[in-house]
């Protein structure tokens with residue numbers, strides 16, 4: 438069968454390509470997992486297009502892998518079985534903004550920055566902010582989160598409703614517009630985080646928030662990781678509604694200074710942000726400062742000015758690139774775990790010790806208000822010994838998190854990189870997941886080889 442011709446008879450000529458550059462663009466994500474070309478890339482324009490392609494693919498048992506912008510970090514979009522890569526760049530319309538309901542309806546190819554630009558005109562914002570300008574379809578499919586999730590929640594908390602095309606082409610909705618519901622099984626929860634393995638999202642209804650009257654951001658430095666993590670936990674225990682609390686370790690602050698031209702003290706640091714009104718914020722911040730000082734804080738600086746505040750968060754978001762710029766030709770290998778708060782200090786210290794013990798250069802940073810942290814190590818891929826060491830670092834960190842009741846991925850997803858930990862984390866529940874997968878995708882065409890272990 439000539440796949441390109443068959444698909445062109447279903448869509449239009451310009452919506453289907455097997456051009457080498459396009460195939461290469463859809464063969465990888467931002468991870469270090471090895472690339473693999475799809476056979477063809479399609480660009481649906483609407484739900485009907487998606488439905489027709491999935492019906493055809495299911496009949497002929499051709500793999501289909503949905504593609505956002507490929508910013509994922511665990512190889513989830515890499516089409517290891519070939520087939521069709523389905524790119525949503527032509528489905529990038531904001532369908533409806535409903536300010537009174539604090540809801541928006543969007544097509545899956547809308548990116549979070551595109552959405553926020555539009556929402557700003559209505560005094561609203563969308564809260565989830567992974568470092569990359571990812572698509573909302575990709576973010577829902579990985580249950581993404583980010584710096585503000587400690588206050589507003591993760592992707593799963595924002596999704597009210599999804600329009601999903603199932604493997605055979607049938608179109609369903611998984612939720613509704615109501616803020617609460619006890620009706621039926623929680624299909625939103627099932628599809629969010631399914632990484633393109635259960636269905637393809639063609640529309641999302643998402644929760645949005647009013648832009649806070651005042652935003653204040655600051656930095657606090659500490660003599661040790663333990664002091665920094667304890668200060669963060671103290672702020673949360675006190676019920677202070679912190680909007681962001683990020684840990685950046687001392688080695689990474691050096692890198693931030695070098696890359697962003699800042700002169701931050703090179704010690705374990707918390708980047709903090711508070712949202713609210715002027716009177717309430719004053720009290721919150723005074724209380725937070727008191728708790729921070731009790732943890733031997735070395736320096737506490739507030740950035741009131743919006744430019745300085747933007748610089749602070751830019752420095753945090755650009756951290757990975759700060760390492761990459763300084764190591765041309767090398768790769769970063771990232772892992773992401775989440776643990777209960779009571780194990781956080783120990784887990785972060787353990788991660789730092791493992792990296793130092795390996796002799797590799799690397800960072801420990803985290804959305805620590807959620808018990809979630811990442812490590813990145815820099816490796817020369819030409820040196821198998823370095824790659825092997827990085828894999829051992831990742832395995833050590835993940836196993837340590839699992840032993841403490843944590844998870845092998847707080848937000849980046851399973852993709853191919855975390856499949857090997859799925860049995861250990863979920864045990865017999867993996868069989869239930871397999872049954873769900875079989876019920877929804879009996880021919881196994883949707884993103885095969887991802888999430889579930891062999």
Ligand SMILES: Cc1cc2nc3c(=O)[nH]c(=O)nc-3n(C[C@H](O)[C@H](O)[C@H](O)COP(=O)(O)OP(=O)(O)OC[C@H]3O[C@@H](n4cnc5c(N)ncnc54)[C@H](O)[C@@H]3O)c2cc1C
Pocket residue numbers: 466467502503504505506507508509510513514525545566567568569571572573574575576577578579580581582583584631632633634636637638639757848849850884
């Ligand atoms: C510098 C950097 C920082 C990052 N920081 C964070 C962070 O803080 N938090 C975080 O959560 N992630 C982070 N990430 C990872 C990444 O941005 C997220 O995983 C993001 O959600 C991926 O979105 P995407 O549009 O790039 O999706 P892709 O990578 O293209 O796809 C991801 C998955 O979603 C599926 N998918 C895509 N579109 C659809 C659809 N319409 N229907 C069904 N499935 C679909 C794909 O098949 C794949 O399984 C970071 C990445 C980078 C490069």
